[in-house]
Amino acid sequence: xxxxxxxxxxKVVLIEDNLEGKIFEIETELTPHIAIDDSIAVNGVCLxxxxxxxxxxxxxxxxxxxxxxxxxxxxxxxxxxxxxxxxYSERLGGHLVQGHVNxxxxxxxxxxxxxxxxxxxxxxxxxxxxxxxxxxxxxxGISLTVADIKENWVMVTIIPHTWEQxxxxxxxxxxxxxxxxxxxxxMMAKYLDSLFENYLKQRNI
Numbered sequence: 001x002x003x004x005x006x007x008x009x010x011k012v013v014l015i016e017d018n019l020e021g022k023i024f025e026i027e028t029e030l031t032p033h034i035a036i037d038d039s040i041a042v043n044g045v046c047l048x049x050x051x052x053x054x055x056x057x058x059x060x061x062x063x064x065x066x067x068x069x070x071x072x073x074x075x076x077x078x079x080x081x082x083x084x085x086x087x088y089s090e091r092l093g094g095h096l097v098q099g100h101v102n103x104x105x106x107x108x109x110x111x112x113x114x115x116x117x118x119x120x121x122x123x124x125x126x127x128x129x130x131x132x133x134x135x136x137x138x139x140x141g142i143s144l145t146v147a148d149i150k151e152n153w154v155m156v157t158i159i160p161h162t163w164e165q166x167x168x169x170x171x172x173x174x175x176x177x178x179x180x181x182x183x184x185x186x187m188m189a190k191y192l193d194s195l196f197e198n199y200l201k202q203r204n205i
Contacts (some may be wrong), residue, residue, distance in 0.1 A: 001099075015139060
């Protein structure tokens with residue numbers, strides 16, 4: 001479990017293809033706090049550290065992860081958002097993020113208003129029922145608040161600190177980003193769907 005508060009920008013320094021998918025090695029200042037088998041969110045994707053050295057760690061991304069997230073687009077030198085797993089003794093500064101990416105979205109518009117930046121992302125239509133204005137969303141692992149919605153476009157506002165401390169400043173029109181909708185909203189919606197289905201069945205509708 002994560003909070004969506006990015007702790008470092010890691011740099012991809014190795015990519016190896018294998019039968020299981022791809023091995024990535026990432027350079028980061030967080031390695032003193034990483035042990036083998038630790039869960040780490042990489043661009044919002046929960047992965048496991050398989051090897052740790054002085055300033056790098058390795059992770060295995062399986063084929064399904066590469067297909068469902070933007071990790072398959074990573075290249076040598078790519079910067080990624082990193083967050084260590086949440087300790088229950090810590091403050092929850094963002095919102096609960098599972099590290100289970102729901103879909104890949106596309107950046108469709110970027111504009112600035114003063115020192116803030118507004119980013120519009122196109123989201124798969126089937127996820128829109130879980131997204132509301134002022135609700136929570138994670139984009140590439142960053143905990144953000146939905147500022148506006150237009151059909152299946154979602155806008156978030158990035159403050160200067162987040163712009164500088166994450167890789168969000170590297171986004172361009174057409175960039176693919178990992179989307180995780182609010183897990184609490186998804187759970188509530190699924191319960192409501194189940195209740196409604198049972199209601200219809202009981203009345204043979």
